Amino acid sequence: MYAVIQPYVYNQAAADAADAAAAAAARQQQQQGSSSTAKQEEWRVQQWAAQAAPAATQQHQQQQQQQQQHQQHQQQQHQQQEQQQQQQQQQQQQQQQQQQQALPF
Incomplete structure (x- = not known):
């Protein structure tokens, strides 16, 4: 029964x-x-x-998350590089101004 x-x-x-x-x-x-x-x-x-297919779905979600993290990381690196370039340009401009001021004529 x-x-x-x-x-x-x-x-x-x-x-x-x-x-x-x-x-x-x-x-x-x-x-x-x-x-x-x-x-x-x-x-x-x-x-x-x-x-x-729970395993396949889980794997797919993990891959998507990893890709998103990777893209975010690349974007952050790119922004940092741009900031560094801007800082370098500013430093070069400051050096040029100092050199111009130092000239006697």
């Missing part, structure tokens, strides 16, 4: 979890002020994809 009930209990638990997730998503969308079916469908697809 227990063996017959067990799959039903498991399926019911899974269904309850899915309902809870859907309800949470609906609440979230209402809070954001967009209850469009397109967004709901997109969310369902994303959820399905995440459940179908």
